[in-house]
Amino acid sequence: MDGKLKGLIAYSSKTGNTKKLAETIFRELQNQCQVTLLDLKEHKIIDAENYDFILLGGWVDKAKPDKAVLKILEKIEPKNLGIFVTMGAMPDSPHGEDVKNNIKEILKKYNSLGYGICPGTVDEKVIARMKMIPDMIIPKSVKDKMVEPGNNSREATEEERIKVANEYKESVKNMEQKLLLT
Ligand SMILES: Cc1cc2nc3c(=O)[nH]c(=O)nc-3n(C[C@H](O)[C@H](O)[C@H](O)COP(=O)(O)O)c2cc1C
Structure with missing residues:
Protein backbone atom coordinates (compact mmCIF):
# COMPACT_ATOMS: atom_id res chain seq x y z
CA MET A 1 0.00 0.00 0.00
CA THR A 121 -34.63 19.13 12.03
CA VAL A 122 -37.76 18.02 10.22
CA ASP A 123 -38.68 20.62 7.67
CA GLU A 124 -41.79 22.66 8.61
CA LYS A 125 -43.31 22.00 5.19
CA VAL A 126 -43.06 18.24 5.77
CA ILE A 127 -44.90 18.58 9.09
CA ALA A 128 -47.57 20.84 7.53
CA ARG A 129 -48.09 18.35 4.68
CA MET A 130 -48.46 15.51 7.16
CA LYS A 131 -51.09 17.44 9.14
CA MET A 132 -53.10 18.01 5.95
CA ILE A 133 -53.49 14.30 5.18
CA PRO A 134 -57.13 13.37 5.91
CA ASP A 135 -57.69 11.16 8.98
CA MET A 136 -59.37 8.62 6.70
CA ILE A 137 -56.05 8.01 4.97
CA ILE A 138 -53.78 8.14 8.00
CA PRO A 139 -55.62 7.94 11.35
CA LYS A 140 -55.03 10.95 13.60
CA SER A 141 -53.38 8.79 16.26
CA VAL A 142 -50.78 7.59 13.72
CA LYS A 143 -50.31 11.09 12.31
CA ASP A 144 -49.74 12.46 15.81
CA LYS A 145 -46.97 9.93 16.28
CA MET A 146 -45.23 11.37 13.24
CA VAL A 147 -46.02 15.05 13.82
CA GLU A 148 -44.94 15.14 17.46
CA PRO A 149 -41.33 13.98 16.94
CA GLY A 150 -41.22 16.36 13.97
CA ASN A 151 -42.26 19.30 16.12
CA ASN A 152 -39.70 18.31 18.75
CA SER A 153 -36.91 17.67 16.24
CA ARG A 154 -33.70 19.66 16.31
CA GLU A 155 -30.50 20.15 14.38
CA ALA A 156 -27.47 18.15 15.49
CA THR A 157 -24.92 20.08 17.52
C1 LIG B 1 -40.71 11.77 3.56
C2 LIG B 1 -39.96 11.84 4.87
C3 LIG B 1 -39.94 10.73 5.69
C4 LIG B 1 -39.26 10.76 6.91
N1 LIG B 1 -39.24 9.67 7.71
C5 LIG B 1 -38.61 9.71 8.90
C6 LIG B 1 -38.57 8.57 9.74
O1 LIG B 1 -39.06 7.48 9.42
N2 LIG B 1 -37.96 8.68 10.95
C7 LIG B 1 -37.36 9.85 11.35
O2 LIG B 1 -36.84 9.88 12.47
N3 LIG B 1 -37.34 10.94 10.55
C8 LIG B 1 -37.94 10.89 9.34
N4 LIG B 1 -37.92 12.00 8.53
C9 LIG B 1 -37.16 13.19 8.95
C10 LIG B 1 -35.77 13.30 8.27
O3 LIG B 1 -35.10 12.06 8.23
C11 LIG B 1 -34.89 14.30 9.04
O4 LIG B 1 -35.51 15.55 9.13
C12 LIG B 1 -33.51 14.46 8.39
O5 LIG B 1 -32.64 15.09 9.28
C13 LIG B 1 -33.57 15.26 7.10
O6 LIG B 1 -32.27 15.30 6.54
P1 LIG B 1 -31.85 16.36 5.44
O7 LIG B 1 -32.01 17.73 6.04
O8 LIG B 1 -30.42 16.04 5.13
O9 LIG B 1 -32.74 16.17 4.26
C14 LIG B 1 -38.58 11.96 7.31
C15 LIG B 1 -38.61 13.08 6.46
C16 LIG B 1 -39.27 13.02 5.24
C17 LIG B 1 -39.25 14.23 4.34
Missing part, protein backbone atom coordinates in the same frame (compact mmCIF):
# COMPACT_ATOMS: atom_id res chain seq x y z
CA ASP A 2 1.40 3.40 -0.86
CA GLY A 3 0.27 6.89 0.12
CA LYS A 4 -2.87 7.87 1.94
CA LEU A 5 -6.06 5.86 1.82
CA LYS A 6 -8.66 7.13 -0.63
CA GLY A 7 -12.13 7.62 0.77
CA LEU A 8 -15.40 8.81 -0.68
CA ILE A 9 -18.04 10.57 1.38
CA ALA A 10 -21.26 10.58 -0.62
CA TYR A 11 -24.47 11.96 0.80
CA SER A 12 -28.12 12.53 0.07
CA SER A 13 -29.74 15.52 1.77
CA LYS A 14 -33.05 17.24 1.15
CA THR A 15 -32.94 20.03 3.70
CA GLY A 16 -29.28 20.28 4.72
CA ASN A 17 -28.98 18.28 7.96
CA THR A 18 -27.13 15.35 6.36
CA LYS A 19 -25.09 17.70 4.17
CA LYS A 20 -23.72 19.39 7.30
CA LEU A 21 -22.87 16.04 8.87
CA ALA A 22 -21.15 14.91 5.66
CA GLU A 23 -19.15 18.14 5.53
CA THR A 24 -18.01 17.69 9.12
CA ILE A 25 -16.88 14.11 8.47
CA PHE A 26 -15.08 15.31 5.32
CA ARG A 27 -13.31 18.13 7.17
CA GLU A 28 -12.27 15.92 10.08
CA LEU A 29 -10.97 13.09 7.86
CA GLN A 30 -8.98 15.37 5.58
CA ASN A 31 -5.74 15.22 7.57
CA GLN A 32 -5.85 11.48 7.78
CA CYS A 33 -6.65 10.39 4.25
CA GLN A 34 -7.44 11.57 0.76
CA VAL A 35 -11.18 12.20 0.84
CA THR A 36 -13.68 13.29 -1.77
CA LEU A 37 -17.07 14.76 -0.89
CA LEU A 38 -19.94 14.14 -3.26
CA ASP A 39 -23.62 15.11 -3.33
CA LEU A 40 -25.75 12.24 -4.64
CA LYS A 41 -28.17 14.81 -6.11
CA GLU A 42 -25.50 15.59 -8.68
CA HIS A 43 -24.00 12.11 -9.02
CA LYS A 44 -26.28 9.13 -9.45
CA ILE A 45 -23.34 6.79 -10.09
CA ILE A 46 -20.25 6.28 -7.97
CA ASP A 47 -16.98 4.78 -9.22
CA ALA A 48 -16.57 2.66 -6.10
CA GLU A 49 -13.46 0.81 -7.37
CA ASN A 50 -11.46 4.03 -7.17
CA TYR A 51 -11.78 4.21 -3.39
CA ASP A 52 -10.46 2.22 -0.45
CA PHE A 53 -13.56 3.02 1.55
CA ILE A 54 -16.94 4.68 1.18
CA LEU A 55 -19.00 6.54 3.74
CA LEU A 56 -22.59 6.89 2.56
CA GLY A 57 -24.91 9.38 4.19
CA GLY A 58 -28.63 9.88 3.97
CA TRP A 59 -31.74 11.12 5.74
CA VAL A 60 -33.98 8.63 7.48
CA ASP A 61 -37.17 7.70 5.67
CA LYS A 62 -39.43 5.07 7.25
CA ALA A 63 -36.65 4.07 9.64
CA LYS A 64 -34.14 3.39 6.84
CA PRO A 65 -31.60 5.44 4.91
CA ASP A 66 -33.43 7.26 2.11
CA LYS A 67 -33.93 5.84 -1.37
CA ALA A 68 -30.93 7.58 -2.95
CA VAL A 69 -28.62 5.71 -0.55
CA LEU A 70 -30.37 2.36 -1.02
CA LYS A 71 -30.25 2.78 -4.80
CA ILE A 72 -26.51 3.44 -4.76
CA LEU A 73 -26.02 0.27 -2.71
CA GLU A 74 -27.84 -1.72 -5.38
CA LYS A 75 -25.37 -0.45 -7.97
CA ILE A 76 -22.03 -0.67 -6.21
CA GLU A 77 -20.19 -3.17 -4.07
CA PRO A 78 -17.89 -1.28 -1.75
CA LYS A 79 -15.66 -3.46 0.36
CA ASN A 80 -15.30 -1.07 3.24
CA LEU A 81 -18.48 0.81 4.00
CA GLY A 82 -19.84 3.13 6.68
CA ILE A 83 -23.34 4.58 6.77
CA PHE A 84 -24.38 7.79 8.48
CA VAL A 85 -27.83 9.34 8.74
CA THR A 86 -29.76 12.18 10.29
CA MET A 87 -33.28 11.59 11.58
CA GLY A 88 -36.22 13.58 12.90
CA ALA A 89 -36.82 11.48 16.01
CA MET A 90 -34.09 11.33 18.63
CA PRO A 91 -31.45 8.68 17.88
CA ASP A 92 -31.78 7.31 21.45
CA SER A 93 -35.56 6.80 21.11
CA PRO A 94 -37.15 3.38 20.37
CA HIS A 95 -37.54 4.52 16.75
CA GLY A 96 -33.82 5.37 16.75
CA GLU A 97 -33.16 1.80 17.86
CA ASP A 98 -35.08 0.52 14.81
CA VAL A 99 -33.02 2.81 12.57
CA LYS A 100 -29.79 1.48 14.10
CA ASN A 101 -30.87 -2.12 13.60
CA ASN A 102 -31.86 -1.48 9.99
CA ILE A 103 -28.49 0.10 9.24
CA LYS A 104 -26.62 -2.68 11.04
CA GLU A 105 -28.49 -5.19 8.89
CA ILE A 106 -27.38 -3.39 5.70
CA LEU A 107 -23.77 -3.22 6.92
CA LYS A 108 -23.62 -6.98 7.57
CA LYS A 109 -22.86 -7.54 3.89
CA TYR A 110 -19.74 -5.37 3.99
CA ASN A 111 -16.59 -4.82 5.94
CA SER A 112 -18.31 -2.32 8.21
CA LEU A 113 -16.74 0.98 9.20
CA GLY A 114 -19.73 1.51 11.45
CA TYR A 115 -22.75 3.75 11.52
CA GLY A 116 -23.28 7.31 12.71
CA ILE A 117 -26.64 8.78 13.63
CA CYS A 118 -27.41 12.42 14.42
CA PRO A 119 -30.68 14.22 14.98
CA GLY A 120 -31.93 16.49 12.22
CA GLU A 158 -21.39 20.50 16.16
CA GLU A 159 -20.25 18.27 19.01
CA GLU A 160 -22.61 15.47 17.90
CA ARG A 161 -21.39 15.76 14.33
CA ILE A 162 -17.75 15.69 15.40
CA LYS A 163 -18.40 12.60 17.52
CA VAL A 164 -19.60 10.73 14.42
CA ALA A 165 -16.57 12.01 12.47
CA ASN A 166 -14.18 10.89 15.21
CA GLU A 167 -15.68 7.40 15.23
CA TYR A 168 -15.04 7.16 11.50
CA LYS A 169 -11.49 8.46 11.98
CA GLU A 170 -10.92 5.59 14.37
CA SER A 171 -12.49 2.98 12.06
CA VAL A 172 -10.44 4.19 9.11
CA LYS A 173 -7.26 4.09 11.21
CA ASN A 174 -8.01 0.50 12.22
CA MET A 175 -8.75 -0.43 8.64
CA GLU A 176 -5.45 1.11 7.52
CA GLN A 177 -3.54 -0.84 10.14
CA LYS A 178 -5.13 -4.10 9.02
CA LEU A 179 -4.20 -3.33 5.40
CA LEU A 180 -0.59 -2.64 6.42
CA LEU A 181 -0.43 -6.03 8.09
CA THR A 182 -1.64 -7.91 5.04
Whole structure:
Protein backbone atom coordinates (compact mmCIF):
# COMPACT_ATOMS: atom_id res chain seq x y z
CA MET A 1 0.00 0.00 0.00
CA ASP A 2 1.40 3.40 -0.86
CA GLY A 3 0.27 6.89 0.12
CA LYS A 4 -2.87 7.87 1.94
CA LEU A 5 -6.06 5.86 1.82
CA LYS A 6 -8.66 7.13 -0.63
CA GLY A 7 -12.13 7.62 0.77
CA LEU A 8 -15.40 8.81 -0.68
CA ILE A 9 -18.04 10.57 1.38
CA ALA A 10 -21.26 10.58 -0.62
CA TYR A 11 -24.47 11.96 0.80
CA SER A 12 -28.12 12.53 0.07
CA SER A 13 -29.74 15.52 1.77
CA LYS A 14 -33.05 17.24 1.15
CA THR A 15 -32.94 20.03 3.70
CA GLY A 16 -29.28 20.28 4.72
CA ASN A 17 -28.98 18.28 7.96
CA THR A 18 -27.13 15.35 6.36
CA LYS A 19 -25.09 17.70 4.17
CA LYS A 20 -23.72 19.39 7.30
CA LEU A 21 -22.87 16.04 8.87
CA ALA A 22 -21.15 14.91 5.66
CA GLU A 23 -19.15 18.14 5.53
CA THR A 24 -18.01 17.69 9.12
CA ILE A 25 -16.88 14.11 8.47
CA PHE A 26 -15.08 15.31 5.32
CA ARG A 27 -13.31 18.13 7.17
CA GLU A 28 -12.27 15.92 10.08
CA LEU A 29 -10.97 13.09 7.86
CA GLN A 30 -8.98 15.37 5.58
CA ASN A 31 -5.74 15.22 7.57
CA GLN A 32 -5.85 11.48 7.78
CA CYS A 33 -6.65 10.39 4.25
CA GLN A 34 -7.44 11.57 0.76
CA VAL A 35 -11.18 12.20 0.84
CA THR A 36 -13.68 13.29 -1.77
CA LEU A 37 -17.07 14.76 -0.89
CA LEU A 38 -19.94 14.14 -3.26
CA ASP A 39 -23.62 15.11 -3.33
CA LEU A 40 -25.75 12.24 -4.64
CA LYS A 41 -28.17 14.81 -6.11
CA GLU A 42 -25.50 15.59 -8.68
CA HIS A 43 -24.00 12.11 -9.02
CA LYS A 44 -26.28 9.13 -9.45
CA ILE A 45 -23.34 6.79 -10.09
CA ILE A 46 -20.25 6.28 -7.97
CA ASP A 47 -16.98 4.78 -9.22
CA ALA A 48 -16.57 2.66 -6.10
CA GLU A 49 -13.46 0.81 -7.37
CA ASN A 50 -11.46 4.03 -7.17
CA TYR A 51 -11.78 4.21 -3.39
CA ASP A 52 -10.46 2.22 -0.45
CA PHE A 53 -13.56 3.02 1.55
CA ILE A 54 -16.94 4.68 1.18
CA LEU A 55 -19.00 6.54 3.74
CA LEU A 56 -22.59 6.89 2.56
CA GLY A 57 -24.91 9.38 4.19
CA GLY A 58 -28.63 9.88 3.97
CA TRP A 59 -31.74 11.12 5.74
CA VAL A 60 -33.98 8.63 7.48
CA ASP A 61 -37.17 7.70 5.67
CA LYS A 62 -39.43 5.07 7.25
CA ALA A 63 -36.65 4.07 9.64
CA LYS A 64 -34.14 3.39 6.84
CA PRO A 65 -31.60 5.44 4.91
CA ASP A 66 -33.43 7.26 2.11
CA LYS A 67 -33.93 5.84 -1.37
CA ALA A 68 -30.93 7.58 -2.95
CA VAL A 69 -28.62 5.71 -0.55
CA LEU A 70 -30.37 2.36 -1.02
CA LYS A 71 -30.25 2.78 -4.80
CA ILE A 72 -26.51 3.44 -4.76
CA LEU A 73 -26.02 0.27 -2.71
CA GLU A 74 -27.84 -1.72 -5.38
CA LYS A 75 -25.37 -0.45 -7.97
CA ILE A 76 -22.03 -0.67 -6.21
CA GLU A 77 -20.19 -3.17 -4.07
CA PRO A 78 -17.89 -1.28 -1.75
CA LYS A 79 -15.66 -3.46 0.36
CA ASN A 80 -15.30 -1.07 3.24
CA LEU A 81 -18.48 0.81 4.00
CA GLY A 82 -19.84 3.13 6.68
CA ILE A 83 -23.34 4.58 6.77
CA PHE A 84 -24.38 7.79 8.48
CA VAL A 85 -27.83 9.34 8.74
CA THR A 86 -29.76 12.18 10.29
CA MET A 87 -33.28 11.59 11.58
CA GLY A 88 -36.22 13.58 12.90
CA ALA A 89 -36.82 11.48 16.01
CA MET A 90 -34.09 11.33 18.63
CA PRO A 91 -31.45 8.68 17.88
CA ASP A 92 -31.78 7.31 21.45
CA SER A 93 -35.56 6.80 21.11
CA PRO A 94 -37.15 3.38 20.37
CA HIS A 95 -37.54 4.52 16.75
CA GLY A 96 -33.82 5.37 16.75
CA GLU A 97 -33.16 1.80 17.86
CA ASP A 98 -35.08 0.52 14.81
CA VAL A 99 -33.02 2.81 12.57
CA LYS A 100 -29.79 1.48 14.10
CA ASN A 101 -30.87 -2.12 13.60
CA ASN A 102 -31.86 -1.48 9.99
CA ILE A 103 -28.49 0.10 9.24
CA LYS A 104 -26.62 -2.68 11.04
CA GLU A 105 -28.49 -5.19 8.89
CA ILE A 106 -27.38 -3.39 5.70
CA LEU A 107 -23.77 -3.22 6.92
CA LYS A 108 -23.62 -6.98 7.57
CA LYS A 109 -22.86 -7.54 3.89
CA TYR A 110 -19.74 -5.37 3.99
CA ASN A 111 -16.59 -4.82 5.94
CA SER A 112 -18.31 -2.32 8.21
CA LEU A 113 -16.74 0.98 9.20
CA GLY A 114 -19.73 1.51 11.45
CA TYR A 115 -22.75 3.75 11.52
CA GLY A 116 -23.28 7.31 12.71
CA ILE A 117 -26.64 8.78 13.63
CA CYS A 118 -27.41 12.42 14.42
CA PRO A 119 -30.68 14.22 14.98
CA GLY A 120 -31.93 16.49 12.22
CA THR A 121 -34.63 19.13 12.03
CA VAL A 122 -37.76 18.02 10.22
CA ASP A 123 -38.68 20.62 7.67
CA GLU A 124 -41.79 22.66 8.61
CA LYS A 125 -43.31 22.00 5.19
CA VAL A 126 -43.06 18.24 5.77
CA ILE A 127 -44.90 18.58 9.09
CA ALA A 128 -47.57 20.84 7.53
CA ARG A 129 -48.09 18.35 4.68
CA MET A 130 -48.46 15.51 7.16
CA LYS A 131 -51.09 17.44 9.14
CA MET A 132 -53.10 18.01 5.95
CA ILE A 133 -53.49 14.30 5.18
CA PRO A 134 -57.13 13.37 5.91
CA ASP A 135 -57.69 11.16 8.98
CA MET A 136 -59.37 8.62 6.70
CA ILE A 137 -56.05 8.01 4.97
CA ILE A 138 -53.78 8.14 8.00
CA PRO A 139 -55.62 7.94 11.35
CA LYS A 140 -55.03 10.95 13.60
CA SER A 141 -53.38 8.79 16.26
CA VAL A 142 -50.78 7.59 13.72
CA LYS A 143 -50.31 11.09 12.31
CA ASP A 144 -49.74 12.46 15.81
CA LYS A 145 -46.97 9.93 16.28
CA MET A 146 -45.23 11.37 13.24
CA VAL A 147 -46.02 15.05 13.82
CA GLU A 148 -44.94 15.14 17.46
CA PRO A 149 -41.33 13.98 16.94
CA GLY A 150 -41.22 16.36 13.97
CA ASN A 151 -42.26 19.30 16.12
CA ASN A 152 -39.70 18.31 18.75
CA SER A 153 -36.91 17.67 16.24
CA ARG A 154 -33.70 19.66 16.31
CA GLU A 155 -30.50 20.15 14.38
CA ALA A 156 -27.47 18.15 15.49
CA THR A 157 -24.92 20.08 17.52
CA GLU A 158 -21.39 20.50 16.16
CA GLU A 159 -20.25 18.27 19.01
CA GLU A 160 -22.61 15.47 17.90
CA ARG A 161 -21.39 15.76 14.33
CA ILE A 162 -17.75 15.69 15.40
CA LYS A 163 -18.40 12.60 17.52
CA VAL A 164 -19.60 10.73 14.42
CA ALA A 165 -16.57 12.01 12.47
CA ASN A 166 -14.18 10.89 15.21
CA GLU A 167 -15.68 7.40 15.23
CA TYR A 168 -15.04 7.16 11.50
CA LYS A 169 -11.49 8.46 11.98
CA GLU A 170 -10.92 5.59 14.37
CA SER A 171 -12.49 2.98 12.06
CA VAL A 172 -10.44 4.19 9.11
CA LYS A 173 -7.26 4.09 11.21
CA ASN A 174 -8.01 0.50 12.22
CA MET A 175 -8.75 -0.43 8.64
CA GLU A 176 -5.45 1.11 7.52
CA GLN A 177 -3.54 -0.84 10.14
CA LYS A 178 -5.13 -4.10 9.02
CA LEU A 179 -4.20 -3.33 5.40
CA LEU A 180 -0.59 -2.64 6.42
CA LEU A 181 -0.43 -6.03 8.09
CA THR A 182 -1.64 -7.91 5.04
C1 LIG B 1 -40.71 11.77 3.56
C2 LIG B 1 -39.96 11.84 4.87
C3 LIG B 1 -39.94 10.73 5.69
C4 LIG B 1 -39.26 10.76 6.91
N1 LIG B 1 -39.24 9.67 7.71
C5 LIG B 1 -38.61 9.71 8.90
C6 LIG B 1 -38.57 8.57 9.74
O1 LIG B 1 -39.06 7.48 9.42
N2 LIG B 1 -37.96 8.68 10.95
C7 LIG B 1 -37.36 9.85 11.35
O2 LIG B 1 -36.84 9.88 12.47
N3 LIG B 1 -37.34 10.94 10.55
C8 LIG B 1 -37.94 10.89 9.34
N4 LIG B 1 -37.92 12.00 8.53
C9 LIG B 1 -37.16 13.19 8.95
C10 LIG B 1 -35.77 13.30 8.27
O3 LIG B 1 -35.10 12.06 8.23
C11 LIG B 1 -34.89 14.30 9.04
O4 LIG B 1 -35.51 15.55 9.13
C12 LIG B 1 -33.51 14.46 8.39
O5 LIG B 1 -32.64 15.09 9.28
C13 LIG B 1 -33.57 15.26 7.10
O6 LIG B 1 -32.27 15.30 6.54
P1 LIG B 1 -31.85 16.36 5.44
O7 LIG B 1 -32.01 17.73 6.04
O8 LIG B 1 -30.42 16.04 5.13
O9 LIG B 1 -32.74 16.17 4.26
C14 LIG B 1 -38.58 11.96 7.31
C15 LIG B 1 -38.61 13.08 6.46
C16 LIG B 1 -39.27 13.02 5.24
C17 LIG B 1 -39.25 14.23 4.34
